Amino acid sequence: MKRRKFVAAAAMAGSAAAAPAPANKAAIDGGTPVRSAPLRPGFWGTQFYDDKERTELLDVLDAQSPFRWYGKQAPTKVLRFEKEFAARMQSKHALAVTSGTAALQCAVAALEIGPGDEVILPAWTWHSCFNAVVLAGALPVCAEIDTSFNLDPNAIEKHITPHTRAIMAVHLQGNPCDLDRILAIAKRHKLRVIEDCAQSVGASYKGRPVGSLGDIGIYSLQLNKTITAGEGGAIVTNDPALFERASRFHDLGGFRAPHQQMAGGQQLDWFFGTNFRMNEFSGGVLLAQVRKLDAIVTAVRGHAAHVYEGIRDLPNLKLRALPDPKGEIGTGVFLDFGTKDRCDRFLAAMKAENIPASKPGGSVILPTLPHVIAKKTIHPNWPSFTSPRGKAIRYGADTCPNTIDILGRFGGVLMDPKYTRQDTRDIIAAIRKVYPVVMA
Numbered sequence: 001m002k003r004r005k006f007v008a009a010a011a012m013a014g015s016a017a018a019a020p021a022p023a024n025k026a027a028i029d030g031g032t033p034v035r036s037a038p039l040r041p042g043f044w045g046t047q048f049y050d051d052k053e054r055t056e057l058l059d060v061l062d063a064q065s066p067f068r069w070y071g072k073q074a075p076t077k078v079l080r081f082e083k084e085f086a087a088r089m090q091s092k093h094a095l096a097v098t099s100g101t102a103a104l105q106c107a108v109a110a111l112e113i114g115p116g117d118e119v120i121l122p123a124w125t126w127h128s129c130f131n132a133v134v135l136a137g138a139l140p141v142c143a144e145i146d147t148s149f150n151l152d153p154n155a156i157e158k159h160i161t162p163h164t165r166a167i168m169a170v171h172l173q174g175n176p177c178d179l180d181r182i183l184a185i186a187k188r189h190k191l192r193v194i195e196d197c198a199q200s201v202g203a204s205y206k207g208r209p210v211g212s213l214g215d216i217g218i219y220s221l222q223l224n225k226t227i228t229a230g231e232g233g234a235i236v237t238n239d240p241a242l243f244e245r246a247s248r249f250h251d252l253g254g255f256r257a258p259h260q261q262m263a264g265g266q267q268l269d270w271f272f273g274t275n276f277r278m279n280e281f282s283g284g285v286l287l288a289q290v291r292k293l294d295a296i297v298t299a300v301r302g303h304a305a306h307v308y309e310g311i312r313d314l315p316n317l318k319l320r321a322l323p324d325p326k327g328e329i330g331t332g333v334f335l336d337f338g339t340k341d342r343c344d345r346f347l348a349a350m351k352a353e354n355i356p357a358s359k360p361g362g363s364v365i366l367p368t369l370p371h372v373i374a375k376k377t378i379h380p381n382w383p384s385f386t387s388p389r390g391k392a393i394r395y396g397a398d399t400c401p402n403t404i405d406i407l408g409r410f411g412g413v414l415m416d417p418k419y420t421r422q423d424t425r426d427i428i429a430a431i432r433k434v435y436p437v438v439m440a
């Protein structure tokens with residue numbers, strides 16, 4: 001009750017012109033927190049687990065057929081997941097694999113990227129993006145991000161060399177990249193585009209699902225992602241040759257009959273591949289989950305929209321840039337505080353209100369990592385860094401000052417599909433309460 005009253009007072013505070021509202025003191029300054037207990041976002045997909053996932057799992061158990069290609073009974077789960085995932089992503093072909101990292105490795109292999117080749121990726125992204133390129137023997141080249149937290153289209157072209165083969169457009173934290181500009185750059189320079197949608201499964205760009213606009217798209221289905229089987233990944237493409245190469249790479253170089261059918265035949269010969277096959281348990285859970293993807297995305301988007309609406313009139317408000325506001329999932333609502341100090345004060349003040357806030361999180365600034373700077377691979381002769389260009393290329397904080405600045409000065413609140421209206425009202429109330437204190 002007490003908390004409700006406080007929230008109501010906070011909501012009134014901005015509108016009472018004649019009689020000043022009672023002081024709405026921030027909890028960090030000794031006021032009453034907006035919430036009496038911390039609000040905690042959870043893992044999205046697992047909160048939607050129910051009888052559907054249970055039935056899929058039991059089917060596999062009862063059939064005693066956990067392997068995707070054969071078993072006591074004909075397995076169906078992974079194949080059905082691939083078909084439904086392809087349809088949801090408006091792509092001709094989908095391949096299920098064991099993780100988003102594996103999916104990236106398959107995508108890089110499908111594009112025949114190898115020693116001597118360069119791939120441009122954002123300075124701020126997850127380890128897997130960099131690793132997939134290095135493990136292919138190729139050279140990752142980090143470009144700055146902009147205030148969308150994604151690749152800055154203005155920062156790409158200066159990194160293009162005769163060796164550049166692809167741009168990895170990573171849609172970070174639910175927000176699609178500025179794909180129109182990135183795809184135009186790629187076209188101009190005859191480069192391929194890998195869309196990494198690991199953190200944006202279910203987002204769209206100008207009406208099309210992310211992953212379906214570049215040459216090849218990858219998704220992570222790990223616990224932290226929109227839908228999940230704990231681990232898992234997927235690849236989509238409209239190009240049957242890329243699908244075939246990805247499928248072969250994920251399955252030791254072979255191309256199984258069901259995938260041949262999906263691709264309309266085979267065009268390639270065996271080559272060396274690895275094993276990233278998904279098992280039927282994961283396939284079953286993901287089949288149930290992909291059918292819930294839109295419900296999850298709609299819920300998160302709705303909560304983020306409520307928060308955006310509730311803070312829109314704050315003076316001098318600067319939000320994270322959204323290249324397509326309708327396509328963003330709304331993973332978090334992020335504000336630009338102009339300086340790292342102010343942002344740090346915001347995070348502390350929000351914590352005191354029992355509304356956890358964070359910097360853009362969950363990922364790393366790649367060029368600043370010691371092993372990246374040291375170009376540390378599993379063998380000194382690993383091809384990635386042995387060429388003159390490989391030796392010359394620099395990583396380190398001074399190569400991405402904008403990225404470091406942006407990530408330092410932005411802070412925000414993460415959303416959860418199961419938040420209630422009261423939860424988002426509390427988020428709004430807390431931001432409205434601490435914003436003037438922090439910006440003063």
Ligand SMILES: Cc1ncc(COP(=O)(O)O)c(C=O)c1O
Pocket residue numbers: 099100101102104125126128129170196198199220221222231232233363
């Ligand atoms: C941007 C990005 N790419 C790739 C991955 C790799 O996915 P996974 O953890 O499923 O290997 C992640 C994982 O968080 C990610 O954030």
